Amino acid sequence: xxxxxxxxxxxxxxxxxxxxxxLYYASRKRAMVPGKLQYVGExxxxxxxNSLGRDIIGSRDFTxxxxxxxxxxxFLLVNNVMAAIPFIQFPTFGRAGTAYALALLSWVVYNAxxxxxxxxFGYFKHQTxxxxxxxxxLLLLVPLEFFSNILVRPVTLALRLFANMFAGHLLLILFxxxxxxxxxxxxxxxxxxxxxxxxxxxxxxxxxxxVQVLQAYVFVLLTSMYISGAVAEEH
Amino acid sequence: xxxxxxxxxxxGLAVGLIFAAYINGVARQPEAQGRLQxxxxxxxxxxxALAIIGIALAFVL
Numbered sequence: 495x496x497x498x499x500x501x502x503x504x505x506x507x508x509x510x511x512x513x514x515x516x517l518y519y520a521s522r523k524r525a526m527v528p529g530k531l532q533y534v535g536e537x538x539x540x541x542x543x544n545s546l547g548r549d550i551i552g553s554r555d556f557t558x559x560x561x562x563x564x565x566x567x568x569f570l571l572v573n574n575v576m577a578a579i580p581f582i583q584f585p586t587f588g589r590a591g592t593a594y595a596l597a598l599l600s601w602v603v604y605n606a607x608x609x610x611x612x613x614x615f616g617y618f619k620h621q622t623x624x625x626x627x628x629x630x631x632l633l634l635l636v637p638l639e640f641f642s643n644i645l646v647r648p649v650t651l652a653l654r655l656f657a658n659m660f661a662g663h664l665l666l667i668l669f670x671x672x673x674x675x676x677x678x679x680x681x682x683x684x685x686x687x688x689x690x691x692x693x694x695x696x697x698x699x700x701x702x703x704x705v706q707v708l709q710a711y712v713f714v715l716l717t718s719m720y721i722s723g724a725v726a727e728e729h
Numbered sequence: 730x731x732x733x734x735x736x737x738x739x740x741g742l743a744v745g746l747i748f749a750a751y752i753n754g755v756a757r758q759p760e761a762q763g764r765l766q767x768x769x770x771x772x773x774x775x776x777x778a779l780a781i782i783g784i785a786l787a788f789v790l
Contacts, residue, residue: 545767650778657781712774715767 505586509572513565542567546714551722559721562603566596567714570655574706577663578699585659585706590652593659597652600717605644608724617724643723651716658709662702669695736783743776 520535528536542564547556570587577585587593608617622639623632669691677688751769755762 549767650782653785654774654778654781657785658777661781661784708770708774712770715771716774719771 501584502586502589502592505573505576505582505584506592509569509576509586512572513568517564517568538568539564542714546711546718550715550718551725555725559603559607559718563714563718566600566717567710570596570710570713571707574659574710575703577659577706578703585663587655588659588663590656590660593652593656596655596713597648600651600713600720601648604717604720604724607721611725621724647720651713655709655713658705662698662705665698666695666702669698730787733783733787737780740776740780740783743779744773747772747776 517535517539520531523529523532525532543560546567547560547563550556551559573586573592576582577588587596605617608621611617612620618640621643622636624635624639627635673688673691673695675688676684676691680688747769751765754765
């Protein structure tokens with residue numbers, strides 16, 4: 495076990511500070527005619543609130559989750575885009591532990607909400623017994639549903655985020671170092687492949703920017719879908 | 730690593746099919762785009778999870 499301050503730790507703290515500062519200054523004035531910063535904040539907040547919260551969880555009981563969803567989205571966004579900022583260039587969630595922590599948090603949230611809503615055994619019945627199915631096929635379905643809804647969900651949530659960031663980071667390293675090697679240490683015509691690798695590096699960087707935003711979106715989307723599944727009255 | 734390359738074939742096909750269906754739907758009904766887009770992105774993420782698990786296992790093993 496390594497004790498000490500690592501780069502991802504610092505990035506997590508910095509990202510939390512950036513998100514806090516952004517949301518605080520965007521919502522401080524509450525002017526009727528929004529300025530630039532307030533407009534951006536309102537656009538982001540409205541996007542998460544309406545398209546991720548209200549449309550998926552349902553308009554009846556989505557209000558308690560708005561703070562969590564908005565904070566999660568901006569926190570993920572800042573942490574992921576850090577991979578594209580020069581001199582930082584490391585996605586915080588390229589370390590698996592950070593992604594595990596966030597997925598655990600989402601898991602606790604949606605299970606706690608479901609248990610509070612349906613009672614302990616009622617919630618497990620709700621999550622594992624699909625509606626309108628009777629008879630011996632339940633013997634097969636209940637373990638499967640329990641496995642997929644309770645156990646696999648947090649794992650895939652964490653692994654999707656972590657592995658996307660990690661794989662993108664590896665790809666960028668491969669193109670940068672490979673291009674450098676081909677250009678400086680290649681022989682003859684292999685030197686010509688170096689600039690091509692650098693061009694690919696630029697293009698993959700743009701692709702990674704897309705992936706980073708998309709992964710933040712997907713993480714919050716899935717979290718809100720799990721919450722909606724937990725609070726729904728019936729499937 | 731070779732195994733991972735083979736494992737990406739399935740998710741690749743799946744993602745292609747998902748976006749093909751999405752493009753078809755938007756081409757037939759452009760006003761339904763707002764409702765189709767989250768579903769398409771969600772399907773994309775779910776299909777991609779398989780490839781992601783593949784690359785994670787490639788590094789673990």
